Amino acid sequence: xxxxxxxxxxxxxxxxxxxxxxxxxxxxxxxxxxxxxxxxxxxxxxxxxxxxxxxxxxxxxxxxxxxxxxxxxxxxxxxxxxxxxxxxxxxxxxxxxxxxxxxxxxxxxxxxxxxxxxxxxxxxxxxxxxxxxxxxxxxxxxxxxxxxxxxxxxxxxxxxxxxxxxxxxxxxxxxxxxxxxxxxxxxxxxxxxxxxxxxxxxxxxxxxxxxxxxxxxxxxxxxxxxxxxxxxxxxxxxxxxxxxxxxxxxxxxxxxxxxxxxxxxxxxxxxxxxxxxx
Amino acid sequence: xxxxxxxxxxxxxxxxxxxxxxxxxxxxxxxxxxxxxxxxxxxxxxxxxxxxxxxxxxxxxxxxxxxxxxxxxxxxxxxxxxxxxxxxxxxxxxxxxxxxxxxxxxxxxxxxxxxxxxxxxxxxxxxxxxxxxxxxxxxxxxxxxxxxxxxxxxxxxxxxxxxxxxxxxxxxxxxxxxxxxxxxxxxxxxxxxxxxxxxxxxxxxxxxxxxxxxxxxxxxxxxxxxxxxxxxxxxxxxxxxxxxxxxxxxxxxxxxx
Ligand SMILES: Nc1ncnc2c1ncn2[C@@H]1O[C@H](COP(=O)(O)OP(=O)(O)OP(=O)(O)O)[C@@H](O)[C@H]1O
Ligand SMILES: [Mg+2]
Numbered sequence: 001x002x003x004x005x006x007x008x009x010x011x012x013x014x015x016x017x018x019x020x021x022x023x024x025x026x027x028x029x030x031x032x033x034x035x036x037x038x039x040x041x042x043x044x045x046x047x048x049x050x051x052x053x054x055x056x057x058x059x060x061x062x063x064x065x066x067x068x069x070x071x072x073x074x075x076x077x078x079x080x081x082x083x084x085x086x087x088x089x090x091x092x093x094x095x096x097x098x099x100x101x102x103x104x105x106x107x108x109x110x111x112x113x114x115x116x117x118x119x120x121x122x123x124x125x126x127x128x129x130x131x132x133x134x135x136x137x138x139x140x141x142x143x144x145x146x147x148x149x150x151x152x153x154x155x156x157x158x159x160x161x162x163x164x165x166x167x168x169x170x171x172x173x174x175x176x177x178x179x180x181x182x183x184x185x186x187x188x189x190x191x192x193x194x195x196x197x198x199x200x201x202x203x204x205x206x207x208x209x210x211x212x213x214x215x216x217x218x219x220x221x222x223x224x225x226x227x228x229x230x231x232x233x234x235x236x237x238x239x240x241x242x243x244x245x246x247x248x249x250x251x252x253x254x255x256x257x258x259x260x261x262x263x264x265x266x267x268x269x270x271x272x273x274x275x276x277x278x
Numbered sequence: 279x280x281x282x283x284x285x286x287x288x289x290x291x292x293x294x295x296x297x298x299x300x301x302x303x304x305x306x307x308x309x310x311x312x313x314x315x316x317x318x319x320x321x322x323x324x325x326x327x328x329x330x331x332x333x334x335x336x337x338x339x340x341x342x343x344x345x346x347x348x349x350x351x352x353x354x355x356x357x358x359x360x361x362x363x364x365x366x367x368x369x370x371x372x373x374x375x376x377x378x379x380x381x382x383x384x385x386x387x388x389x390x391x392x393x394x395x396x397x398x399x400x401x402x403x404x405x406x407x408x409x410x411x412x413x414x415x416x417x418x419x420x421x422x423x424x425x426x427x428x429x430x431x432x433x434x435x436x437x438x439x440x441x442x443x444x445x446x447x448x449x450x451x452x453x454x455x456x457x458x459x460x461x462x463x464x465x466x467x468x469x470x471x472x473x474x475x476x477x478x479x480x481x482x483x484x485x486x487x488x489x490x491x492x493x494x495x496x497x498x499x500x501x502x503x504x505x506x507x508x509x510x511x512x513x514x515x516x517x518x519x520x521x522x523x524x525x526x527x528x529x530x531x532x533x534x535x
Binding site (some may be wrong): 175 | 333351359369
């Protein structure tokens with residue numbers, strides 16, 4: 001009986017393995033990038049062709065070539081760069097402030113059940129409150145400058161980091177906790193050698209989310225009572241009926257978003273290098 | 279001679295939402311210095327609970343644990359522990375994992391690093407010092423866990439089904455390696471398992487626990503000579519010893535049914 005069954009057991013296990021390995025090898029990264037670029041080119045060409053054939057006015061949808069021209073003109077004059085600088089400052093300051101505060105408070109809440117109990121309802125309530133709705137009152141309090149936008153961006157960046165810090169510090173393998181107890185580790189040692197390293201990937205993932213939200217926060221905050229920044233530029237180009245400029249700002253925002261996201265991803269790689277090292 | 283570790287009249291009741299669970303009742307257990315004691319019993323009979331009490335990780339509801347004649351008040355540097363899973367920190371290399379107990383106790387790391395290295399070398403992991411756990415096989419990971427438990431040269435080593443997750447071939451090799459480190463360092467070893475053959479092959483004494491509530495049913499002296507060799511598994515004495523334990527365990531099952 002047993003000897004008869006053995007080959008049956010071996011064969012189905014042995015076959016799928018090479019197939020899986022082979023399937024993983026097929027998509028070469030170089031090929032993917034080339035295809036992605038081709039698709040982008042195709043989409044832009046399609047856009048240009050449709051706009052021209054249909055004769056859609058630039059006020060509604062400008063053709064890519066028109067957007068490009070506007071982008072070049074306003075970049076050369078330094079106009080776009082100035083506004084980009086303002087928005088970038090708001091994003092980075094808000095992200096840093098909200099992030100530090102989120103990580104700090106998250107650590108406090110994770111380490112102190114008392115603090116957790118006291119603050120929990122407030123954190124939930126502050127999260128349920130749409131922070132962008134506060135923009136008008138912040139303008140009344142803090143004026144039209146950088147500060148109200150930085151505050152809104154910070155409020156938005158706070159939550160993902162707070163949440164992920166708490167989760168990362170608390171969701172520690174039970175057996176690992178028991179190991180630390182058996183070794184006689186102090187709470188501080190457990191934090192340093194077990195809970196913080198355990199939280200690192202959670203916190204870095206929170207940074208990624210917070211970065212994306214910070215960009216949204218800064219730009220939308222500028223919609224409300226700002227005279228500088230990319231968001232303000234979108235509003236004023238609407239007023240001037242300069243749709244190509246608006247699209248040029250969209251392109252700048254797109255590039256900004258991708259660049260900032262990649263910076264955080266690189267940071268993540270550096271932080272977690274030990275785990276990913278082969 | 280005072281026992282190295284002794285548990286007297288241990289009761290443990292867990293308060294659960296539905297009803298209290300009596301995990302252990304009137305357990306007496308002792309081990310002499312350098313002795314190898316195996317604890318066997320069916321799943322759920324309180325082996326892990328007893329081991330955690332002996333490690334000072336949980337307080338018994340009643341009763342007391344004595345180490346070298348002094349009562350145990352919590353986790354002790356003289357006790358090393360190996361769990362069923364290796365429980366290695368994934369962000370540390372094998373050598374860094376072994377070093378953890380020295381760091382926690384604030385010992386000089388240069389010296390401890392040398393100890394960690396020679397421990398891993400003695401367990402056949404000399405080429406894997408700087409590997410991360412996910413690049414090690416299950417057996418290798420458990421060796422690292424054993425090396426970590428031995429780093430501070432504990433006089434007592436507690437092991438909770440340490441080889442339960444390993445395949446039979448790896449497990450037999452682990453048995454020989456464990457017996458080697460044990461005879462070289464001679465800690466008092468309490469080894470939990472539900473595998474009777476494993477208990478008989480390794481231990482000087484086999485303590486059989488019976489379930490619900492967990493209590494010591496019978497203690498067997500293993501008649502095999504040391505050093506234990508793989509061929510002992512095929513001897514008549516070995517088979518007889520296993521059979522005695524098995525019968526005692528089943529007798530208990532029928533008594534319950
Ligand atoms: N923290 C706990 N709370 C409530 N009940 C518990 C707790 N720990 C263990 N028990 C109960 O105590 C009994 C003994 O559990 P224990 O884990 O010690 O058994 P075991 O012999 O180690 O089993 P296994 O061989 O499956 O590991 C079980 O009935 C279990 O449900
Ligand atoms: Mg158990």
